[in-house]
Amino acid sequence: MEYRLSKLQSFFSELEVDAVFVSTPVNIRYLTGHLAEDAWLLITRAKTFYITDFRYIEHVKKVFKARNIDVIQFEESLFKTVVQLAASHKVKVFGFEENHLTCYQFGRLRALAGKGVKFKGLSGAVEALRVVKEAQELDILRQAIRINLKGFSFIKKFICPGVSEEAVLFKLQDFIRREGVAFSFPPIIASGPNAAYPHARVSGRELKSSEPLLLDLGVEVSGYKSDLTRMFFLGKMSRSFEQNLSAIHGAQEAAYKVIRAGVEAKVVDAAARGFLEKKGLAQYFGHSLGHGVGLDTHEMPRISGKSGEILLENMVITVEPGVYFPGRYGVREEEMVLVTKNGCEVLSGYRDH
Amino acid sequence: MEYRLSKLQSFFSELEVDAVFVSTPVNIRYLTGHLAEDAWLLITRAKTFYITDFRYIEHVKKVFKARNIDVIQFEESLFKTVVQLAASHKVKVFGFEENHLTCYQFGRLRALAGKGVKFKGLSGAVEALRVVKEAQELDILRQAIRINLKGFSFIKKFICPGVSEEAVLFKLQDFIRREGVAFSFPPIIASGPNAAYPHARVSGRELKSSEPLLLDLGVEVSGYKSDLTRMFFLGKMSRSFEQNLSAIHGAQEAAYKVIRAGVEAKVVDAAARGFLEKKGLAQYFGHSLGHGVGLDTHEMPRISGKSGEILLENMVITVEPGVYFPGRYGVREEEMVLVTKNGCEVLSGYRDH
Numbered sequence: 001m002e003y004r005l006s007k008l009q010s011f012f013s014e015l016e017v018d019a020v021f022v023s024t025p026v027n028i029r030y031l032t033g034h035l036a037e038d039a040w041l042l043i044t045r046a047k048t049f050y051i052t053d054f055r056y057i058e059h060v061k062k063v064f065k066a067r068n069i070d071v072i073q074f075e076e077s078l079f080k081t082v083v084q085l086a087a088s089h090k091v092k093v094f095g096f097e098e099n100h101l102t103c104y105q106f107g108r109l110r111a112l113a114g115k116g117v118k119f120k121g122l123s124g125a126v127e128a129l130r131v132v133k134e135a136q137e138l139d140i141l142r143q144a145i146r147i148n149l150k151g152f153s154f155i156k157k158f159i160c161p162g163v164s165e166e167a168v169l170f171k172l173q174d175f176i177r178r179e180g181v182a183f184s185f186p187p188i189i190a191s192g193p194n195a196a197y198p199h200a201r202v203s204g205r206e207l208k209s210s211e212p213l214l215l216d217l218g219v220e221v222s223g224y225k226s227d228l229t230r231m232f233f234l235g236k237m238s239r240s241f242e243q244n245l246s247a248i249h250g251a252q253e254a255a256y257k258v259i260r261a262g263v264e265a266k267v268v269d270a271a272a273r274g275f276l277e278k279k280g281l282a283q284y285f286g287h288s289l290g291h292g293v294g295l296d297t298h299e300m301p302r303i304s305g306k307s308g309e310i311l312l313e314n315m316v317i318t319v320e321p322g323v324y325f326p327g328r329y330g331v332r333e334e335e336m337v338l339v340t341k342n343g344c345e346v347l348s349g350y351r352d353h
Numbered sequence: 354m355e356y357r358l359s360k361l362q363s364f365f366s367e368l369e370v371d372a373v374f375v376s377t378p379v380n381i382r383y384l385t386g387h388l389a390e391d392a393w394l395l396i397t398r399a400k401t402f403y404i405t406d407f408r409y410i411e412h413v414k415k416v417f418k419a420r421n422i423d424v425i426q427f428e429e430s431l432f433k434t435v436v437q438l439a440a441s442h443k444v445k446v447f448g449f450e451e452n453h454l455t456c457y458q459f460g461r462l463r464a465l466a467g468k469g470v471k472f473k474g475l476s477g478a479v480e481a482l483r484v485v486k487e488a489q490e491l492d493i494l495r496q497a498i499r500i501n502l503k504g505f506s507f508i509k510k511f512i513c514p515g516v517s518e519e520a521v522l523f524k525l526q527d528f529i530r531r532e533g534v535a536f537s538f539p540p541i542i543a544s545g546p547n548a549a550y551p552h553a554r555v556s557g558r559e560l561k562s563s564e565p566l567l568l569d570l571g572v573e574v575s576g577y578k579s580d581l582t583r584m585f586f587l588g589k590m591s592r593s594f595e596q597n598l599s600a601i602h603g604a605q606e607a608a609y610k611v612i613r614a615g616v617e618a619k620v621v622d623a624a625a626r627g628f629l630e631k632k633g634l635a636q637y638f639g640h641s642l643g644h645g646v647g648l649d650t651h652e653m654p655r656i657s658g659k660s661g662e663i664l665l666e667n668m669v670i671t672v673e674p675g676v677y678f679p680g681r682y683g684v685r686e687e688e689m690v691l692v693t694k695n696g697c698e699v700l701s702g703y704r705d706h
Contacts, residue, residue: 038552054639055552056550056552058550058679099455100455101456102454102455103449103452103454103455103474106456173530177526197408197412199390199391286408287408326411
C-alpha cells in the first residue's frame with residue numbers, strides 16, 4: 001500500500017505543503033490498508049507516522065511490522081505529539097483535512113504549533129486519489145455488487161402483502177449475516193406512499209397488494225460499499241407505475257450513452273434529466289443523478305448539475321434517477337457504473353430481477 | 354420539549370451570543386425531540402428554526418405542526434439560508450458548535466455572513482444541558498439497562514467452549530432484534546488473550562475452557578444508550594483471574610463510596626485508582642474510570658484524573674475500572690451509576706449474573 005502514500009507525497013509540491021495530517025478514518029484506511037480506530041497519520045515528505053494510543057498500540061505494531069510506517073504512541077495529547085513530530089521533521093507548511101477537522105481541533109493544533117508553522121486546509125487531497133479505482137478495488141466492488149444483487153433476488157421471494165417493512169429488514173439482516181458481510185448503510189425499505197420520500201425510514205407498515213416497494217440496499221465487503229436501488233411491485237403493475245419505471249430506465253440509458261472518460265459529470269446529470277424533462281417528469285426528480293462509490297457509500301465525484309468534476313477512467317459512480325409523488329409513491333432505480341475509456345460498464349446489470 | 358430550547362436561550366447572555374447554530378445531530382434530537390437527518394437548528398433569542406431539505410420537509414412539517422419551531426426548507430445552500438435567517442433576525446454574535454462544525458464549513462459560513470457578524474465557537478453549550486437527566490430520560494435509561502442485563506443473562510446460557518466470538522455476536526443480534534432495540538455500539542466480545550485489548554474487535558476465535566470472556570454491551574432505547582461490561586469465565590475461575598476480578602469490584606466499591614453531587618469527577622477516578630494501587634494493579638489500569646452516558650454512549654462528564662468537572666445530581670455515569678495483561682487476558686467490569694444528592698445508585702446492580 002506504500003505506493004498510495006508515495007502518490008500523495010508526490011503531490012506535496014502542488015499542494016504547497018511539507019506534511020499532511022490525515023484525520024479521516026476512511027482515508028487512513030485507504031492509505032495504510034488498515035481499518036483505523038482512534039488513529040491519525042502524519043505524512044511528511046520522507047516518512048509516515050501512524051499515531052494512536054495505548055489501547056491499540058500492540059496490535060498496530062504487529063500490523064505495521066514489515067511496513068514503511070512508523071507507529072507512534074501518544075500519551076497525553078494527540079495534538080502535542082503531532083506538533084512535536086512535525087517540528088522535529090522541520091515541517092513549515094502543515095496540511096490538514098479541513099472537511100474533517102473540527103474548528104476546535106484546528107484551534108488546538110494551531111495554538112500548540114506556535115507561530116513558525118503555516119497551516120493549509122486541504123479539501124479532498126486523499127479523496128482525489130480514491131476516485132480512480134485500482135484493479136483490486138474493482139474486484140472487491142464487483143464482489144459487493146454480486147452479493148447485493150443476490151440480496152434483491154432473495155428478498156423478492158419473501159415479499160408479499162401483509163409482510164411489514166420491518167420484517168423485510170430482518171430478513172435482509174439474516175441474509176447479510178449469512179453472507180458474512182455488512183450493510184453499507186441502513187437499507188431504505190419504503191412501501192406504497194412511503195416510497196415518495198427519497199430517504200424514508202423503515203416502518204412497521206405492511207406491504208399491500210397493487211403497491212410498489214422501494215429497496216435501497218448496500219453491501220460492504222472489506223470496507224468497500226455497494227449502493228443499489230430496486231423497485232418491486234406487489235401484484236400487477238399499475239399503468240402509471242409502469243410508465244414511470246420505464247421513464248426511469250430511459251433516463252438511466254440516456255446517462256449511459258454519455259458516460260465515458262473525459263466527460264463532465266454535469267453532462268451525465270443533464271442527459272438523464274433531459275430524458276425525464278421530455279416525459280414531463282423532471283419536476284419530480286429533485287435530487288442529483290448520482291455519486292462516486294467506494295470506501296464511502298457517497299464519495300467523489302458528484303454527478304449533479306452543479307458538479308465541476310470530469311469523469312476519469314475507472315471511476316465507479318451510481319446512476320439513480322428517481323421521481324417522487326408525495327402522498328402517492330415514488331420510483332427510483334440505482335445502478336453502479338464503471339467509467340471506461342470509451343464508454344461505461346453497468347456493473348450491476350440492471351433489470352435482472 | 355420547548356423548555357429545553359428556552360433553557361438554552363436563557364444562557365445566551367452568559368454565552369455572549371444572539372443566536373446558536375446547532376449542527377450536532379444528537380443535540381438537535383435533544384432540543385427538538387426529533388431524530389434529525391440532514392437538519393440543522395438556528396436558535397435566536399425569540400425563535401427556533403429547523404432547517405432541512407426537500408427530502409425531509411413533508412415529514413418534518415407534520416412533526417412540528419403544533420410546535421413552536423419554524424420549519425425552513427433550504428434550496429441551494431444550507432449556509433446561505435442560515436446566514437439570511439440570521440441577518441433578518443439581526444444576529445450580531447453568532448454562536449456555533451466548534452466541536453462539530455468542520456474548518457471548511459466554518460469558513461463557508463463566515464465568508465457568506467460578511468463582516469458585520471461576529472462568530473463565537475461554543476464548546477458543549479447544549480451538551481451541558483444534557484448532563485443532568487430528567488425523570489423521563491432516567492426512565493428510558495433504566496429500560497435500556499434492564500434489557501442490557503437481560504442480554505447478559507441470555508448470553509451466559511449460550512457461551513461454552515468451541516463457540517466463536519462471532520457466534521456470540523450473532524446470538525446477541527438475535528436478542529437485540531427480538532427485544533426491538535438496537536446496539537448502542539458494536540459490542541466488544543473478547544475471549545482469552547483478546548480481552549487484554551480494551552477495545553478488541555470481534556474475531557472468529559473460539560472460546561476455550563478455563564478462559565475469561567469480556568463482553569462490553571450497550572442497548573439503545575429511544576435514542577438513549579446503556580453501556581455495561583461483564584466478565585464471564587468458562588469453567589472454574591483461575592485464582593489470578595478471581596483476584597483481579599475481585600480487585601475490579603473493590604475499585605468500583607471505592608468509587609461508589611465517594612460519588613455524590615458536588616464531588617469532583619477526578620476524586621472518583623482517584624478513589625478507584627487508589628484501590629488498585631494498593632493491590633499493585635494501578636499500572637495495568639491504563640484508561641480513565643468512566644464517562645457520562647445518555648443520548649451518546651460517551652458524553653460529559655469525563656470521570657478521569659484530568660477532569661475538571663463536578664458531579665451534579667441526576668448525572669448518569671459509568672464506573673469501569675479495568676486491568677489488562679497483554680498476551681494473557683484482561684478484566685473490566687462496567688456499571689451505570691446515578692449521582693444522587695447524598696450518594697449514588699448503581700442502576701445496573703452489579704454482580705447479578
